[in-house]
Amino acid sequence: MTQIIPSLSEISDRYDALFVDLWGCVHDGVRALPDAVAALQAYRRGGGAVVLVTNSPRTRQGVEKQLVQFGVPDDAWDTIATSGDAARVAMYQGAVGEKVWHIGPPADVKFFEPPKVLENPHAIERVDLEAAEGIVCTGPFDVQADPSDMRPQFLYAKQKGLKLLCANPDIVVDRGETREWCAGALARLYTEMGGESLYFGKPHPPIYDLARRRLAALGRDVGNAGILAIGDGVHTDIAGAMGEDLDSLFISGGLAARETRTREQPEETALKVYLENERSNPTFTIGQLR
Structure with missing residues (x-):
């Protein structure tokens, strides 16, 4: 059974690095969460490294700009690994062909800029579905629309x-008080219909490989035992940590706040029932990152 802890500092000295989810942990899609920021700043002052590991379809640079907009200071983190970066490399390596149909908002156009890490990227062209060799999904056209609306296409x-290349495996996120669909909901539907979806964010290995490379680039040689993964998604953050043999800290006051009856902290019985139902086993749990 998971151990409910009062603060990150209770356990942080056991770990040399943190793999930290963003949405629902460090910000709420609108603004930074002050207690989380303070906890990460304190951890870094103690010598730890913070890798922000996010299922955002944006590039690392795009997420950096977003963090500034939300008020997350740059002394709360060291580096960033995004699902978008991992998926973009795969796309430019030809994972779904060169002519692709893009599902996503116009703001995601930067996803189609060739990554500098590839010497000979494929020539990717966005086309209509009828002419496509594959699909790239960075998110829904409308975050409030039912994913089943895409069944005909x-x-x-x-x-x-x-x-279908999925740049963000998240099913939903909460932007402030509003719940929105993500690319993962569309990829899940496509798979359920018999299509093939390719994933690059949590809980799948590519983003963890990227996070480890970004950590190593900081000059940090950290094994699995020295890394704590933090997040509010049992099917992404916690499942990914379990698959990678990493300890994890579940933020119960995020996506599962209602199911775990979390205010300051989760209700222990509700948390136990929720984790059993989801077949999840985080090492630690806390209501909010602090």
Whole structure:
């Protein structure tokens, strides 16, 4: 059974690095969460390294700009690994062909800038579905629309044998008090319909490989035992940590606040029932990162 802790400082001296989720942990999609920021600043002052590991489809530079907008100071983190960066490299390596149909908002156009880490990237062209060799999904066209609205297009895509590259495996996020659908909801639907979806963010290995490379680039040689993964998604953050053999800290006051009856801290019985139902086993749990 997970151990409920009062603060990150209770356990932080056991770890040399943190892999920290952003949305629901460090910010709420609108503004920074002050207690979380203070906890990460204190951890870094003690010598620890903070890698922000996010399922955002944005590039690392795009997430940096977003953090400034939300008021997350740059002394609360060391480096960033995004699902978008991992997925973009795969796309430019030809994972879903060169002519792709893009599902996502216009703001995600920067996803289609070739990554500098590749010497000979494929020539990627955005086309209509009828001309596509594959699909790239950075998010829904409308974050409030039911994902099932995409069934007609997905049926056609499946019949053509198109693969879907998912740049953000999250199903939903909470922007302030409003819940929004993410690319993962569409990828899940496509898979359920018999299509093939490719994932690069949490809980899948590519983003953890990227996070470890970013950590190593800081000059930090940290093994699994020295890393604590922090997040509010049992199917992404915690499942990914379990798959990577990392200890984890579950933020129960994020996506599962209602199910775990979290105010300051989760209600122990509700937390136990929730984790059992989800077949999840985080090492530690806290209501909010602090």
